[in-house]
Amino acid sequence: MVDLTSNLAGIKSPNPFWLASAPPTNSAYQVMKAFDLGWGGAVWKTIGEPIVNVSSRYSSVNYKNFRMMGLNNIELITDRPLEENLHELREVKRYYPDRALIASLMVESTREAWHTVVKQVEDCGVDGLELNFGCPHGMSERGMGAAVGQVPEYTCQIVEWVKQVARTPVIVKLTPNISNITYPAMAAQGAGCDAISLINTINSITGIDLDTFEPRPKVRGKSSHGGYCGPAVKPIALNLLATLTTNPKFNRPVSGIGGIENWQDAVEFLLLGATNVQVCTAVMHYGFRIIDELTAGLTAWMEQKGFRTLDDFRGKSVPRIVDWGDLDLNYKIIAKIDPKKCIGCQLCYIACEDGAHQSIALNPDPNVRVPVVLNDVCVGCNLCSLVCPVDGCITMTEVDNKKPQTSWRQWQAKLAASKGAAVAAPAHGSHNAP
Amino acid sequence: MPIRNVAHRLTPDQIQKNMADIAPAMSVEDATAEASRCLFCFDAPCTRACPTHINVPEFIKRLATRNIVGAARTILDANILGASCARACPTEVLCEGACVYNLEKAPPIQIGRLQRYATDPIVMTGKQVLPLAPDNGKRVSVVGAGPGGLAASAELRRLGYKVTCYDAQDKPGGLNTFGIAPYKMTNEEALLEAEYIRKMGVEFVLKARVGTDVPLSQLEAQSDAIVLAVGLGGTSKLGLSGEELDGVCGATEFIEEVRRDPTRVVLGRRIIVVGAGNTSIDAATEAKRLGAETVTIVYRRSEKEKGCYDYEYNLAKKDGVVFHWLVNPVRVVGVAGAVSALECIRMRLGPPDASGRPAPEPIAGSEFALPCDMLIKSTGQEKRVGFFKAISGVDVKGGRVVVNEGYRTGNPKYFAVGDCVNGGKEVVNAAAEAKKAAAAIHRALFGPAAIPVPQPGPRLAKPAVHPPMPF
Ligand SMILES: Cc1cc2nc3c(=O)[nH]c(=O)nc-3n(C[C@H](O)[C@H](O)[C@H](O)COP(=O)(O)OP(=O)(O)OC[C@H]3O[C@@H](n4cnc5c(N)ncnc54)[C@H](O)[C@@H]3O)c2cc1C
Ligand SMILES: Cc1cc2nc3c(=O)[nH]c(=O)nc-3n(C[C@H](O)[C@H](O)[C@H](O)COP(=O)(O)O)c2cc1C
Ligand code: SF4
Numbered sequence: 034m035v036d037l038t039s040n041l042a043g044i045k046s047p048n049p050f051w052l053a054s055a056p057p058t059n060s061a062y063q064v065m066k067a068f069d070l071g072w073g074g075a076v077w078k079t080i081g082e083p084i085v086n087v088s089s090r091y092s093s094v095n096y097k098n099f100r101m102m103g104l105n106n107i108e109l110i111t112d113r114p115l116e117e118n119l120h121e122l123r124e125v126k127r128y129y130p131d132r133a134l135i136a137s138l139m140v141e142s143t144r145e146a147w148h149t150v151v152k153q154v155e156d157c158g159v160d161g162l163e164l165n166f167g168c169p170h171g172m173s174e175r176g177m178g179a180a181v182g183q184v185p186e187y188t189c190q191i192v193e194w195v196k197q198v199a200r201t202p203v204i205v206k207l208t209p210n211i212s213n214i215t216y217p218a219m220a221a222q223g224a225g226c227d228a229i230s231l232i233n234t235i236n237s238i239t240g241i242d243l244d245t246f247e248p249r250p251k252v253r254g255k256s257s258h259g260g261y262c263g264p265a266v267k268p269i270a271l272n273l274l275a276t277l278t279t280n281p282k283f284n285r286p287v288s289g290i291g292g293i294e295n296w297q298d299a300v301e302f303l304l305l306g307a308t309n310v311q312v313c314t315a316v317m318h319y320g321f322r323i324i325d326e327l328t329a330g331l332t333a334w335m336e337q338k339g340f341r342t343l344d345d346f347r348g349k350s351v352p353r354i355v356d357w358g359d360l361d362l363n364y365k366i367i368a369k370i371d372p373k374k375c376i377g378c379q380l381c382y383i384a385c386e387d388g389a390h391q392s393i394a395l396n397p398d399p400n401v402r403v404p405v406v407l408n409d410v411c412v413g414c415n416l417c418s419l420v421c422p423v424d425g426c427i428t429m430t431e432v433d434n435k436k437p438q439t440s441w442r443q444w445q446a447k448l449a450a451s452k453g454a455a456v457a458a459p460a461h462g463s464h465n466a467p
Numbered sequence: 468m469p470i471r472n473v474a475h476r477l478t479p480d481q482i483q484k485n486m487a488d489i490a491p492a493m494s495v496e497d498a499t500a501e502a503s504r505c506l507f508c509f510d511a512p513c514t515r516a517c518p519t520h521i522n523v524p525e526f527i528k529r530l531a532t533r534n535i536v537g538a539a540r541t542i543l544d545a546n547i548l549g550a551s552c553a554r555a556c557p558t559e560v561l562c563e564g565a566c567v568y569n570l571e572k573a574p575p576i577q578i579g580r581l582q583r584y585a586t587d588p589i590v591m592t593g594k595q596v597l598p599l600a601p602d603n604g605k606r607v608s609v610v611g612a613g614p615g616g617l618a619a620s621a622e623l624r625r626l627g628y629k630v631t632c633y634d635a636q637d638k639p640g641g642l643n644t645f646g647i648a649p650y651k652m653t654n655e656e657a658l659l660e661a662e663y664i665r666k667m668g669v670e671f672v673l674k675a676r677v678g679t680d681v682p683l684s685q686l687e688a689q690s691d692a693i694v695l696a697v698g699l700g701g702t703s704k705l706g707l708s709g710e711e712l713d714g715v716c717g718a719t720e721f722i723e724e725v726r727r728d729p730t731r732v733v734l735g736r737r738i739i740v741v742g743a744g745n746t747s748i749d750a751a752t753e754a755k756r757l758g759a760e761t762v763t764i765v766y767r768r769s770e771k772e773k774g775c776y777d778y779e780y781n782l783a784k785k786d787g788v789v790f791h792w793l794v795n796p797v798r799v800v801g802v803a804g805a806v807s808a809l810e811c812i813r814m815r816l817g818p819p820d821a822s823g824r825p826a827p828e829p830i831a832g833s834e835f836a837l838p839c840d841m842l843i844k845s846t847g848q849e850k851r852v853g854f855f856k857a858i859s860g861v862d863v864k865g866g867r868v869v870v871n872e873g874y875r876t877g878n879p880k881y882f883a884v885g886d887c888v889n890g891g892k893e894v895v896n897a898a899a900e901a902k903k904a905a906a907a908i909h910r911a912l913f914g915p916a917a918i919p920v921p922q923p924g925p926r927l928a929k930p931a932v933h934p935p936m937p938f
Contacts, residue, residue, distance in 0.1 A: 097503035098500050376570040376571050377508075377512065377567050377570065378567045379509035380509060383509035391929050391930075
C-alpha cells in the first residue's frame, strides 16, 4: 500500500498536495470545499493589513490551443478584514484537524507588527506560518513582499523576529525575482527558519493589446508589472529548487511551487528534493477537483515503481544535477529516424539544416519523405527529436566511441598536467556559490 | 416535360435545409484551433498535392496568428479561385489527402474549410489584396467565364493586361454557377467571386457566344492573345432508342436547372441515373435532396471501377441513393411519350480494356426492366469540337484541345485552359492551367525574363565537422 502522507518540518498532511496562498485559499468556504475533495493542506491567502485591489487583475499567455499556459496577476494580499480571516482559520482547523493549515503572513517590517500577527494566527490553531517575501507587485512598493525577499539582510531580520515568538514551524516563501536564490535562502536558514517554499510569481508583462496599445491586464488604459505563474514557470521553479537542494550547505525542507498542474509535475519537484508541493494556477483554471488526478496519478506511479512512501524517492534526481564542467565530454549520441514511424513532415530536416548543424539530408528521391541523418556530422544535440511530432520516431542512440569518460574539469586537469603545471581543478564558478 | 409520376414538391424551407452547406463556415475559435494543429511541414505535401501549389502551411500559420488578410493573400496569389476551390475541391484526394497526419491515423488538417475561412472575408466582400501591375498596353480576350476563364482573366489583369471576358450565359461563373452541387457552393458565392474578378478590372461581356454573337475575327483583331476556356458541352447521348422520351434529361442540364432555382424543378418519383462519375453522384444526390422517392444509379462496371470519389460516393449512399453495379441500359421504354422504365442487361467483368479497367461484357439473357418516372443521363459531356474547328491551327485530339506546356494551341495567338483542354477535371485544375497560360502569354509578349525567378545569393561552405575531443 502506498502511503502519501507528508511531513514538512513537522507539519503533517495526508498527502503532499497543498493549495498555495492565492485566491483559491481566500476563504473558509473555498478551503473547506477543497479539503472535502481531498487536498492535503492549504496556505491561507496572505494575511496582513487589508488592501484594496484593482480591476482587472489577471492576464494570461496562451500557446496555440492551450489557454493560460502562463498566468499573470496584479492582485495584492487578502482584501478581507483580519478578524474575518482569523475566525475562518479557527473554524477550518476545528472541522478539518487532519489537514495542514498554514497562515501566510505579510505585515510591515517592524518587530511589533510581526509579533502581533504571529500570535494572532497561532491562537487560531494553525499548523505553521509561511512568510510571504515574494509578492512582486504592489506590496513591494510598500516595503513588503519581494522588497524583503530581495534583500537577504531584511529576510534574516524578519525571520529572526518571527522565530522569537513562533510556536509552529516557520516557512519562508522566496521570490524568484533575484539573481541568485541561494542568498535569501541561506539568510532565512541562518535566521532559523524551519522550511523554505518556492517560488512565488515572476515579474512579468504578459502582452499588449495591439489595437489600443494597452498592456494587460488593463486598468483604465494602464497596467503594471505583474506576477507570472502557471505551467510556463515550472522550469524556472525546478531550477531554483535544484539550486538549493544541490547545495550541501542548505539543509532545510522545501515546499515546491510553480506551474504544477498534474502528478508528473509534482513528482519532478519531489525528485529534485521538495518535501511537498503547492498548487495555485491549475486550481484557478480547473477547480479543486484536480486533486483526484494528482493523488491517483502519484499513487499509480509509486505502485508501479515500487515506492511505498514519498521518502523512498524524494531527492532521487538531485545527485544527477551537476555542474556542466562535470559532464562527460566523451559521451556521444546521434539521432536515428525510424522510417516506419516517420510521417514525412521534414521538420527535423529544416530544424537541423537552418537551426542546428546541417546533419540531416532530404532523401535524394523527392517522393521518399523520410530524411536521412548524416551520422558523421550529427553532434547529438537532440533538436530533431524535440521537433519531431511523432512519439518515438527519432531516438537518440549512443555510439560507443571507445573513449574514457572525461569531463571538462578532468580535461583541464590533464592539460595542466601535460604542461607540467600543478594538477588543480580549474576555478569553475558554481551556480550555488555561497 | 410531362413526367408520368411527379414527386411531391418540398417546401422552399425544406429545400433550403436539404441544400445547406455540407462544410459550413468555421468559427474563429474552430479555425484558430485547427490552424494551430498544423505542423508546418517543410516542403509540405499538401502544397505539392495542390495543383496550384498554394503555400498551405504559410496561410495556415497566418490564420493561427489571426492574420486573415495575409492568409488570403497567400492563397489568392497562388490561386485566384481560392474561395471556390475551398468549397469545390475534392480535398480528400488533394491537399488533405496528403496531410502527414493521415500517416499518424489522425484526422488531417481541414485545409478546405480553413481556406474558406481565410478567403471569404476578402473575396465575398470584394476587398482587393493583390497588387495589380500597371497597364502594360496589351489586350487579351478570354472566351468563357467559367473557372478557367475567370482565373485566366484575373491572372492577366495582375500582369497589367486589359482583359475582356466573354460568356454565352447570362451569368458568369460557368459550372461554378451552373454545375457544382448547391450544398458545396451557392449561386451567390459563385457570383461574388466573379464580381471580385470584375473589380480587379476585368471587363465581362455576357450573353455573348463567341463564334456566333461575337465573331472570332473581331477578337483576333482587338487582342494580342486569346484564351479559350469554353469548357465542355451538354450531356452526351446514350445512343439508345427512347432517349428522346419526355422525362429523359442530361445530368448537367438537370443540375443547371437545380442551380437556377431548386424550388421550380419538376421531379419524377422514381429516378434512374445512368453513370457513376462525380456528376452522376451530384445529380442523384441533388434529386434525392429535392424529394425524389427513389434514386437509383446504374453503372455498367463494378463498384471498384466507379469514376466518382469515395467522398462523393459516401455522400450519395448517406442520402439513400441505390447503386446497381454491372448493369447496362439497353433501351428506354415509354408510355404515352413519357419514360416509364429503363430496360437493362447485367454485365460481367472481362479482360482489361483500353482504360486498363476490366471490360464489362453483357450476360446474354439477363435483360430486365427498371421502372422509373425520370431518367438522368450522365455518361459524360460532349466536346465543343465544332467551335475549335473554326479556328485555324487549333488541333483537337480525343475531344481535347492540344496545347504545349504553356497552354498555347497550334495557333500562336490562341491559348486554351480548363475542361476543354484536360477533358473535364476540377475547378482547381482550370485555375492552375489558367495561371500557367497567363505566365506563358506574358513571356510570349514581353520576353522570357518577363516573370523573374528569384536566384539564391552567394553561400560559404558548411562548417567543417565539430572537432573531436583531443584525447
Ligand atoms: C455537375 C458537375 C459538378 C462538378 N462538381 C465539381 C466539384 O464539386 N468540384 C470541382 O472542383 N469541380 C467540379 N466540377 C468540374 C468543374 O466544374 C469544371 O472542371 C470547371 O468548371 C471547368 O472550368 P472551365 O472554365 O474549363 O469550364 P466551364 O465551367 O464549363 O465554363 C465554360 C464557360 O464557357 C462558356 N462558353 C462556352 N462556349 C462559349 C462560347 N463560344 N462563347 C462564350 N462563352 C462560351 C460557357 O457558358 C461557360 O460559362 C463539376 C462539373 C460538373 C459538370
Ligand atoms: C492571483 C494570484 C494571487 C496570489 N496571491 C498570493 C498571495 O497572496 N500570497 C502568496 O504567497 N502568493 C500568492 N500568489 C502566488 C502563488 O501562491 C504561487 O506561489 C504562484 O502562483 C506559483 O504557483 P502556480 O504556478 O501553481 O500558480 C498568488 C498567485 C496568483 C495567481
Ligand atoms: S541531434 Fe542535432 S545535430 Fe544531430 S541530426 Fe538531430 S538536430 Fe542535427
